[in-house]
Amino acid sequence: MASEKESLITVLEHKDIYIDGAWRPSAGEEVTEVVNPATEQVIATVPASTVKDVDAAVVAARAALRTWSRTTAAERRAFLDRLHQGLVQRADEIAALVTAEMGAPRQISTQVQAGLPIAVTASYVRLLETYEFEERIGNSLVVKEPMGVVAAITPWNYPLHQIVAKVAAALAAGCTVVLKPSEVTPLNAYLLAQIIDTIGLPAGVFNLVPGIGAVVGEALVVHPDVDMVSFTGSTRAGKRIGELAAATIKKVALELGGKSANIILPDADLESAVRDGVANVLRNSGQTCTAWTRMLVYRDSYERAVELARDAAESAAVGDPTDERTQVGPVASAAQRDRVRDYIADGINQGARLVAGGVEPPAGLPTGYYVRPTVFADVTENMTIAQEEIFGPVIVLIPYEDEEEALRIASNSLYGLSGAVFSASEERAVAFARRLDTGMVHINGARLNLLAPFGGYKQSGNGRELGVYGLEEFLQPKSLQLPASASSGRTGP
Structure with a gap:
């Protein structure tokens, strides 16, 4: 097994983006520098993806949706279990990487920055053992279907946790994902993509397009083949996303600021x-x-x-x-x-x-x-x-x-x-x-429960993450009205 230092080098030196199950060069030549906030030194550069890259990623996600959305919960659970195992195996690297790119003290990086995404992924593995994607209500069969292609736009403060809270839930629901991590802390997303590349996830189900919000983020939000945007960040940016997404009436889940x-x-x-x-x-x-x-x-x-x-x-x-x-x-x-x-x-x-x-x-x-x-x-x-x-x-x-x-x-x-x-x-x-x-x-100082809903009132956003509530953000219900003779209970009007 490669040492922590050797594995980190493979992340720091990555020059490509991840689309349709493969590493490929960006369509553009611009890069973003990643700076260690403790030393003020540039530790890596990553591609600044273009609108053309976003198009390619969304096309791949849309094509993959046809089969991924029809997989069983057990099949998706198996992939998430392998993802969880990969995160556990590389926990020390995750902690070191987050410390290097955003300055979190190593103790916090180990317990929280690495620990939370591992725990969240495990929670969705367990949830898929019991969650019912269908229910009978009177003469209706209600089926809960994936929202579709999800644009996940994530922040820099808890970078991998915020990514996994979206990606794990979306994959569990049967959605495909295009991820735009923060340009301040993109390296942990590369480590996640490396793990995903090794677990056999079908091509196009997960795609990584790093870059700045004004280019990559906005291109994803306005893209007609993106069905949902899940965003964590500032209230100012959340308002902008809501305005842009309104043109295509796509679902928007926003986890924004706070002053608790x-x-x-x-x-x-x-x-x-x-x-x-x-x-x-x-x-x-x-x-x-x-x-x-x-x-x-x-x-x-x-x-x-x-x-x-x-x-x-x-x-x-x-x-x-x-x-x-x-x-x-x-x-x-x-x-x-x-x-x-x-x-x-x-x-x-x-x-x-x-x-x-x-x-x-x-x-x-x-x-x-x-x-x-x-x-x-x-x-x-x-x-x-x-x-x-x-x-x-x-x-x-x-x-x-x-x-x-x-x-x-x-x-x-x-x-x-x-x-x-x-x-x-x-x-x-x-x-x-x-x-x-x-x-x-x-x-009285009680700890965060990763199975309870996480999200805000007022200008702190809408929608919820974590647990069942987080899963259901990426699902939409469809009612199949069955003949009265095929059902029990009262019928509708």
């Missing part, structure tokens, strides 16, 4: 709640759409919470993401670092109290796209840093007088993706969580 509230109720264990809240935001250097970036604290406990948040942020180990001791690595790109620092400066200018961090780079790290873990206090709910998604290691603390005010502040957002509630009483926390306008709420 962490509500610490008066009876909560304050130290534990604040510690968990800060850790949640700093994980992946704050580049998590579900991060609990607004910490709402009962006014009587507020100054103590500020002190605890400051201590937690300042004690986090920031540095080289390949060092097992590092907790906070760089953000993914120079553009993202500048964006986060601009938000920090804006918070200071608007009068928020800077408790920890700031716009200056961390001491001793002259190279790399690092941002200091930053905590703001005395933040009002309408400040920019309390309303807009920063996507960096920045936490804002907002006081409240009572639960009704906490609920109002938490709901004062364009977003509704995630959130958290801490309380000594689980019953009280659940009752409060039911009133929040958000797609997911963590009670």
Whole structure:
């Protein structure tokens, strides 16, 4: 078996795109550089696919759909099981690759960046053992059929997890896929394509066209032979996709931004709640759409919470993401670092109290796209840093007088993706969580369930990923109305 280093070299040196079951050159000659955010060095280049490449990929996916959509659940399960095994075998490479191309600390890359796609693929293998693609309702036979050709457009923050959450579910449903990964982190998609190339998946079922959103992404969205677009990214880009997709009335599933509230109720264990809240935001250097970036604290406990948040942020180990001791690595790109620092400066200018961090780079790290873990206090709910998604290691603390005010502040957002509630009483926390306008709420720090639906309210998007809900995003129901004599129960009108 090739060593981790040798296998990574095959990914880093790949110069082709993957269409119709084969590696082939792009129709164009432009490339995209992949930069290691810790060293600021170019570690690879990948083709910048063209509209012609997109056409070829969609043609291949459309041709493959005729047979792939008619495979049995057991046949698709066998392919996904082999994909799962391939991901397990190359887990160490995945972790090293994601650390190299987007800066996630190695511990996070191992447990999350590699661990989540492995777990998600396994969940769809198990789901296909029991999921019923047909059901009888009165005199109707309802069959759940694949949506068709799916364009999967994915982000850079959890690159392989977001790819697999779409690709595994789409393949399980019987769809074919054209994948456009983020141009910031395309290398993990190459590793996935390498695995797929070895498991015997029929040609055209999976296709990889790296490139920039304005070219490849938009070409996929407007393509008349693409039946569905599944996109994860910014709300701004999601709006653009919705506008373009409207011309062909194709289905669009959007997992967009967030500005999640962490509500610490008066009876909560304050130290534990604040510690968990800060850790949640700093994980992946704050580049998590579900991060609990607004910490709402009962006014009587507020100054103590500020002190605890400051201590937690300042004690986090920031540095080289390949060092097992590092907790906070760089953000993914120079553009993202500048964006986060601009938000920090804006918070200071608007009068928020800077408790920890700031716009200056961390001491001793002259190279790399690092941002200091930053905590703001005395933040009002309408400040920019309390309303807009920063996507960096920045936490804002907002006081409240009572639960009704906490609920109002938490709901004062364009977003509704995630959130958290801490309380000594689980019953009280659940009752409060039911009133929040958000797609997911963590009670007392509970972990993510990969079988539960993931997705948002309001401008955090539409549709759901993971588990049965994720599978059904890629299915459409057809009703076969049978003669009454062939069915039991009541007939329709």
